Amino acid sequence: MRALFGRKMASLEELMEATRQAKKEGFTGSTYEVTKEITLNDYAFQEFVKDLLExxxxxxxxxxxxxxxxxxxxxxxxxxxxxxxxxxxxxxxDYPRYTAIEE
Incomplete structure (x- = not known):
C-alpha cells in the first residue's frame, strides 16, 4: 500500500489539496505499515481534522x-x-507531523 504523506498539514482541506497536487505531478507516495487503529465518531473526527497540528x-x-x-x-x-x-x-x-489520506 502507498500513500502521499504531507508534512505539517494544518487541516484536512490542506492535506486534500496537497494530495491532489502531488498526484497531478505524478507522485506515487510511500509504502506504509499501520501500527495502531483509532476510530472516532464524526464529531470527534471533524474536530481532529480541522487542526492536524494539535x-x-x-x-x-x-x-x-x-x-x-x-x-x-x-x-x-x-x-x-x-x-x-x-x-x-x-x-x-505528540501531534500528526506527517499525514496522508488513505484511499
Whole structure:
C-alpha cells in the first residue's frame, strides 16, 4: 500500500489539496505499515481534522518513524460514520507531523 504523506498539514482541506497536487505531478507516495487503529465518531473526527497540528492524547512519540523495511509506521484514524481514513506518522512528536489520506 502507498500513500502521499504531507508534512505539517494544518487541516484536512490542506492535506486534500496537497494530495491532489502531488498526484497531478505524478507522485506515487510511500509504502506504509499501520501500527495502531483509532476510530472516532464524526464529531470527534471533524474536530481532529480541522487542526492536524494539535497534540492528540492517542499519539505516542514512538508511533511513527520507519520499520526495518523502510515503510512508514503510522496510525490509521477512521471516521466511524463516513469511513474516511487519515494516516498519521508522528515522527517522535505528540501531534500528526506527517499525514496522508488513505484511499
Amino acid at each position: 497534540d492528540q492524547p492517542w499519539i505516542e512519540k514512538d508511533d511513527g518513524g520507519s520499520n526495518q523495511n523502510g515503510e512508514i509506521r503510522c496510525i490509521r484514524v477512521t471516521n466511524l460514520d463516513t469511513g474516511e481514513r487519515v494516516l498519521v506518522n508522528s515522527e517522535g512528536y
